[in-house]
Amino acid sequence: MDEFQPPGRLVTLTDVAREAGVGESTVSRVLRNHGSSSKRARERVAEAVARLGYVPNRLAGSLAGPGASAQLAGVIVPSLANVVFPDLLRGLTGALDAVGIRCVIGVSDYDPDREEALAAALLSWRPAALLLTGLEHNPATVALARAGGVRVVEMIDTDGAGIDAVVGFSNRAVGAASARHLVARGYRRIAYLGHDLQVDLRAGKRLAGFEAALGEAGLSLHGREIRPGPSSPGSGRAGLEVLLARHPDLDAVYFSNDDMALGGYFACLSAGLSVPGRIALFGFNGLDFAAAMPQPLSTVRTPRLEIGRQAAACLLGESPKRIDLGFELIEGATA
Amino acid sequence: MDEFQPPGRLVTLTDVAREAGVGESTVSRVLRNHGSSSKRARERVAEAVARLGYVPNRLAGSLAGPGASAQLAGVIVPSLANVVFPDLLRGLTGALDAVGIRCVIGVSDYDPDREEALAAALLSWRPAALLLTGLEHNPATVALARAGGVRVVEMIDTDGAGIDAVVGFSNRAVGAASARHLVARGYRRIAYLGHDLQVDLRAGKRLAGFEAALGEAGLSLHGREIRPGPSSPGSGRAGLEVLLARHPDLDAVYFSNDDMALGGYFACLSAGLSVPGRIALFGFNGLDFAAAMPQPLSTVRTPRLEIGRQAAACLLGESPKRIDLGFELIEGATA
DNA sequence: AACCGGATTGGCAGCGCTGCCAAAAGTCGC
DNA sequence: GCGACTTTTGGCAGCGCTGCCAATCCGGTT
Numbered sequence: 001m002d003e004f005q006p007p008g009r010l011v012t013l014t015d016v017a018r019e020a021g022v023g024e025s026t027v028s029r030v031l032r033n034h035g036s037s038s039k040r041a042r043e044r045v046a047e048a049v050a051r052l053g054y055v056p057n058r059l060a061g062s063l064a065g066p067g068a069s070a071q072l073a074g075v076i077v078p079s080l081a082n083v084v085f086p087d088l089l090r091g092l093t094g095a096l097d098a099v100g101i102r103c104v105i106g107v108s109d110y111d112p113d114r115e116e117a118l119a120a121a122l123l124s125w126r127p128a129a130l131l132l133t134g135l136e137h138n139p140a141t142v143a144l145a146r147a148g149g150v151r152v153v154e155m156i157d158t159d160g161a162g163i164d165a166v167v168g169f170s171n172r173a174v175g176a177a178s179a180r181h182l183v184a185r186g187y188r189r190i191a192y193l194g195h196d197l198q199v200d201l202r203a204g205k206r207l208a209g210f211e212a213a214l215g216e217a218g219l220s221l222h223g224r225e226i227r228p229g230p231s232s233p234g235s236g237r238a239g240l241e242v243l244l245a246r247h248p249d250l251d252a253v254y255f256s257n258d259d260m261a262l263g264g265y266f267a268c269l270s271a272g273l274s275v276p277g278r279i280a281l282f283g284f285n286g287l288d289f290a291a292a293m294p295q296p297l298s299t300v301r302t303p304r305l306e307i308g309r310q311a312a313a314c315l316l317g318e319s320p321k322r323i324d325l326g327f328e329l330i331e332g333a334t335a
Numbered sequence: 336m337d338e339f340q341p342p343g344r345l346v347t348l349t350d351v352a353r354e355a356g357v358g359e360s361t362v363s364r365v366l367r368n369h370g371s372s373s374k375r376a377r378e379r380v381a382e383a384v385a386r387l388g389y390v391p392n393r394l395a396g397s398l399a400g401p402g403a404s405a406q407l408a409g410v411i412v413p414s415l416a417n418v419v420f421p422d423l424l425r426g427l428t429g430a431l432d433a434v435g436i437r438c439v440i441g442v443s444d445y446d447p448d449r450e451e452a453l454a455a456a457l458l459s460w461r462p463a464a465l466l467l468t469g470l471e472h473n474p475a476t477v478a479l480a481r482a483g484g485v486r487v488v489e490m491i492d493t494d495g496a497g498i499d500a501v502v503g504f505s506n507r508a509v510g511a512a513s514a515r516h517l518v519a520r521g522y523r524r525i526a527y528l529g530h531d532l533q534v535d536l537r538a539g540k541r542l543a544g545f546e547a548a549l550g551e552a553g554l555s556l557h558g559r560e561i562r563p564g565p566s567s568p569g570s571g572r573a574g575l576e577v578l579l580a581r582h583p584d585l586d587a588v589y590f591s592n593d594d595m596a597l598g599g600y601f602a603c604l605s606a607g608l609s610v611p612g613r614i615a616l617f618g619f620n621g622l623d624f625a626a627a628m629p630q631p632l633s634t635v636r637t638p639r640l641e642i643g644r645q646a647a648a649c650l651l652g653e654s655p656k657r658i659d660l661g662f663e664l665i666e667g668a669t670a
Numbered sequence: 671a672a673c674c675g676g677a678t679t680g681g682c683a684g685c686g687c688t689g690c691c692a693a694a695a696g697t698c699g700c
Numbered sequence: 701g702c703g704a705c706t707t708t709t710g711g712c713a714g715c716g717c718t719g720c721c722a723a724t725c726c727g728g729t730t
Contacts, residue, residue, distance in 0.1 A: 010483075010484055053478070053479075053482050055455060055458050055459055055479070055482075055483065056459050057398075057459065057461055058459040058460050058461075059394050059397050059398045059460065059461055060398050062394050063392075063394045063395050063398055072439070072460075080421040080422070080424055080425040080428070081421070081422075081425060083418070083421075085421075086415040086416070086418075086420075086421040087415070087416075089415055089440070090415040090416060090442070093415070093440065093441070093442050094442070097441075097442070100456070102439045102440070102441065102456065102457065102460070103439065103440055104407070104437045104438065104439050104440075105424070105428065105437070105438055105439075105440060106428070106432075106437065107425070107428050107429070107432070120390060121435070121437065122437065123390050124390055124391050124392065124393040125393055125394065125407075125437070126392055126393075126394055143388070144388075144390070147388050147390075148345075148390065149345055232623045232624075232627075233623055233624040233627035234623060234624075234626060234627040236627070237627045259623070259624070262624060262627070263624075263627045266624075266627050266628055266629050269604070269629045270629040288567045288568055288569060288594070289567075289568040289569075289594070289597060289598075289601075289624075291569060292567075292568035292569040292571070292572045292597070292598045292601050293601055294601050294604045294605040
């Protein structure tokens with residue numbers, strides 16, 4: 001901790017060995033608590049490390065070590081603007097921290113080509129695993145992941161085949177459950193209000209499941225509005241206004257997520273429309289605010305943190321290859 | 336891209352060199368586009384790389400290279416549950432991506448000791464820079480950062496001295512501006528509603544600035560409620576109920592952030608209290624939903640993305656050592 | 671045709687660390 | 701006090717790549 005600061009050069013393991021009066025291997029063994037060492041050696045090394053302020057160089061360690069790094073995990077998420085992904089990361093980092101693995105992150109902006117480039121970039125750090133979001137990737141991305149010699153975990157979506165391990169829930173099933181709930185409650189003129197589907201494929205799968213379940217009930221979507229850009233309360237608010245103008249007889253709206261639904265709720269408050277009397281609202285995600293609303297939002301709670309945690313378990317090889325964590329429909333008071 | 340997959344071993348630069356029929360140095364030079372090379376060499380290398388599916392090993396590259404890694408940045412945030420930090424990361428990754436630097440993240444959970452441990456762990460990857468949140472750290476963390484031979488950027492808070500570079504805004508000033516706004520609008524019985532201050536030091540600084548400005552106006556806080564745990568709409572809602580029960584004559588509430596304020600707004604809606612007639616609400620952060628509310632929330636918008644971007648510029652050495660990005664008071668309709 | 675300067679190239683040491691192996695130091699029983 | 705073990709230790713090669721340097725090549729000169 002002292003102010004030793006060899007101008008350009010950082011303290012190396014060799015320096016520690018010299019300072020402690022032992023061999024390099026001994027320092028290495030002591031530091032990693034691997035193999036046997038005498039109490040005396042441990043003490044001298046600890047002293048030297050403290051005196052010199054030694055910080056091991058894992059670049060070198062991983063390079064010399066067995067397969068690869070095994071101490072980094074590459075994570076690619078499509079966005080950080082949507083709470084879902086920070087939550088995922090939260091679960092991941094929480095679980096990986098405990099075993100000393102750090103996450104290197106990449107944000108693809110929902111662009112498969114950027115995802116591909118990021119996959120290559122992250123693999124060049126020889127991570128222990130590559131964590132992707134969703135099941136849809138460029139063929140080249142899949143090839144990279146396969147050839148990379150790393151474990152691959154795809155998170156969030158279980159509607160389809162994965163490269164290796166898959167942890168999430170069925171977005172289709174969420175959509176279907178949401179539709180069945182609305183139908184059971186007697187709503188018949190149901191619209192969909194979402195953000196860009198080309199971009200958020202999982203929202204598209206929910207909608208597909210939703211429409212399929214409506215179909216089973218002999219219904220079909222009574223209007224739909226797709227807003228450009230990412231989801232946000234502002235977008236939800238504006239979208240609901242458009243939708244109501246176009247279909248004044250709507251009795252329920254299924255939103256692509258809670259943020260959009262919150263905006264819709266605000267639009268209703270502003271317009272003085274009673275919820276769910278005049279119009280019912282149904283969201284997705286089960287965010288914190290949903291339960292705090294004057295009328296708790298009807299929505300589906302997704303196991304975001306748990307997906308992160310299970311993905312961590314997966315990459316440590318402690319879990320099955322395919323985990324469906326399900327979801328929970330929250331009845332709420334808006335639908 | 337083919338299915339070459341030498342059982343255990345990954346493709347190395349040497350393999351590429353052999354395949355291309357050139358020397359290792361040539362491959363290295365071509366791949367990094369550094370030094371001169373003939374067109375023919377470039378073509379043969381590109382071919383070999385494609386044929387073998389070569390992914391460079393940056394662990395080795397960084398180890399062999401000059402100073403250190405210079406391709407990784409270590410980022411420590413206190414939490415991922417609060418939008419502020421994902422926004423910060425968004426700005427950071429966006430700007431660093433362009434120059435090929437990846438972020439390795441650590442989440443400290445607002446614990447200085449964990450922060451210290453994370454700093455050591457991240458430094459062991461020999462990052463080009465270490466990005467911390469706030470200005471308060473363990474002395475050991477500071478020593479590590481100083482000795483690590485890396486650029487250090489402290490983000491968000493400018494109220495105090497930094498280790499090296501500092502990018503953010505003055506939380507004290509935010510608090511003071513908020514207080515002055517409320518006072519100017521005629522509110523006199525103002526309470527504070529926040530989450531754990533021991534933990535979120537920046538919220539504490541805002542409160543200090545707020546109280547100081549109240550003092551200048553001859554006022555003092557008319558009640559305060561500190562909720563345990565992280566901020567959330569639920570906590571804000573419950574907190575406001577407590578506060579109103581205790582101080583029925585309150586005319587305004589300053590919240591530790593917009594999430595808390597949203598909960599407060601919901602509490603008012605539920606209780607049928609008119610806002611801001613009966614009670615005024617003032618938040619902090621300027622989140623998306625604030626503008627979509629039936630009455631836009633009065634709050635302060637903070638340049639979160641921009642802080643991330645500027646921090647990136649800082650660590651690339653393109654910026655001054657201290658950047659105050661200011662903030663914007665949004666008058667809104669709730670105070 | 672011999673020569674010259676710049677462009678291009680390959681060999682090789684070495685970045686800091688770990689794994690392997692043989693040497694050295696302890697331990698124990700008799 | 702001595703051999704047979706077991707524990708602890710240090711030397712050294714080598715992980716995959718880059719920087720350095722000397723060798724080679726090329727085109728145009730004289």
